[in-house]
Amino acid sequence: MSNETLIELINVTKEYSGKKGRVTAISDLNLKVSKSEFIIIGGPSGAGKTTTLNLIAGLDRPTQGEIILFRRNIKDLNEEELAKIRQEKIGFVFQFFNLIDNLTVLENVMVPMIPLNIPETEIIAKAEELLSELGLIGKKNRFPRELSGGEQQRVAIARALITDPDIIIADEPIAQLDEKAGKIVIDLLLDARKRGKTVILATASQALIDELKKHADKIILLERGKVVNKTGKKGK
Ligand SMILES: Nc1ncnc2c1ncn2[C@@H]1O[C@H](COP(=O)(O)OP(=O)(O)OP(=O)(O)O)[C@@H](O)[C@H]1O
Numbered sequence: 025m026s027n028e029t030l031i032e033l034i035n036v037t038k039e040y041s042g043k044k045g046r047v048t049a050i051s052d053l054n055l056k057v058s059k060s061e062f063i064i065i066g067g068p069s070g071a072g073k074t075t076t077l078n079l080i081a082g083l084d085r086p087t088q089g090e091i092i093l094f095r096r097n098i099k100d101l102n103e104e105e106l107a108k109i110r111q112e113k114i115g116f117v118f119q120f121f122n123l124i125d126n127l128t129v130l131e132n133v134m135v136p137m138i139p140l141n142i143p144e145t146e147i148i149a150k151a152e153e154l155l156s157e158l159g160l161i162g163k164k165n166r167f168p169r170e171l172s173g174g175e176q177q178r179v180a181i182a183r184a185l186i187t188d189p190d191i192i193i194a195d196e197p198i199a200q201l202d203e204k205a206g207k208i209v210i211d212l213l214l215d216a217r218k219r220g221k222t223v224i225l226a227t228a229s230q231a232l233i234d235e236l237k238k239h240a241d242k243i244i245l246l247e248r249g250k251v252v253n254k255t256g257k258k259g260k
């Protein structure tokens with residue numbers, strides 16, 4: 025079924041307690057992620073985009089509301105069960121990359137495959153293929169600190185794609201990239217989508233939203249934790 029619901033956020037509010045008291049990062053958000061959809065989450069810095077992605081991916085729990093991940097209410101899941109769902113189903117490109125400092129580029133990309141029972145030579149071949157596509161094969165033995173921001177971003181993208189996950193979540197995936205590298209990454213995401221993957225992309229860039237608009241099933245614009253505009257294709 026092509027419009028099967030994979031993830032649902034129901035009246036979700038997320039508050040953080042910081043030095044200056046409580047901050048409401050997301051307020052009363054409703055969102056459905058269906059199979060094969062391409063969803064864009066837009067809005068200015070601080071609007072709640074990363075918070076929303078973390079909730080969608082089960083990386084964080086809401087203060088209020090319900091989150092259904094693959095038909096399971098996350099209230100009924102412990103951290104280990106949540107981690108297993110993430111590991112099997114979701115590839116996450118973090119805004120600030122979250123690469124492992126003491127692993128090489130190649131090893132960082134291989135990380136999500138290690139728990140799977142697959143021969144190492146196969147994992148290396150897959151990691152090298154992605155690194156080649158992303159123009160980074162020449163740097164496979166370097167450490168993250170020896171790379172530019174844009175190069176680190178591409179390593180994070182390769183790592184998110186290596187397991188060929190059902191859902192790819194990308195937080196500002198081209199913010200640090202030049203035009204050519206940005207186009208490669210966008211093409212990889214659109215190509216994944218063509219193969220039936222679900223892609224969720226967050227960006228503060230209106231230019232990027234305009235560029236991707238024609239491919240998107242839903243565009244959700246956030247401001248101060250609230251949805252200010254939601255557009256979608258017919259029937260979504
Ligand atoms: N761990 C945290 N503790 C306290 N406040 C937080 C935390 N994470 C985010 N916030 C606050 O929640 C709000 C939403 O943050 P979020 O990171 O989701 O925004 P964003 O839309 O991703 O912004 P950017 O475009 O700058 O990445 C902001 O006001 C932010 O300061």
Ligand SMILES: [Mg+2]
Pocket residue numbers: 073074075119195
């Ligand atoms: Mg963010």
